[in-house]
Amino acid sequence: MKGRKRTESKEEEEMEEEEMEEEEMEEEEMEEEEEMEEEEMEEDSLANKQRIQRQKEAKKGRQEVGDRREERRLLID
Known part of the structure; x- marks a missing residue:
């Protein structure tokens, strides 16, 4: 009986x-997912900043072309 x-x-x-190990693994996976999401958000933010910068540069370039025209x-007139 004791045995x-x-x-x-x-x-x-x-x-x-085993349950504790599974829970730890799930927690680690969740942390990894959160880190990946944060990295994606940072990349998206950087991409947006770069896009905005390119738009500003393009606008400036168009303005310069317009100014030269x-x-x-005026010189021709």
Whole structure:
């Protein structure tokens, strides 16, 4: 009888350890997912900043071209 109780107790301990290990693995996976999401958000933010900068540069370039055209038009007149 004692041997059976010990076996059951040992099995319960092993099951509890397995459950704890699974929970730890799930937590680690969740943390990794969160880190990846944060990295993606940072990359998206950087990409947006770069896109905005390119748009500003393109607008400035178009403005400069327009200014030169206006200068040439005035010189011709």
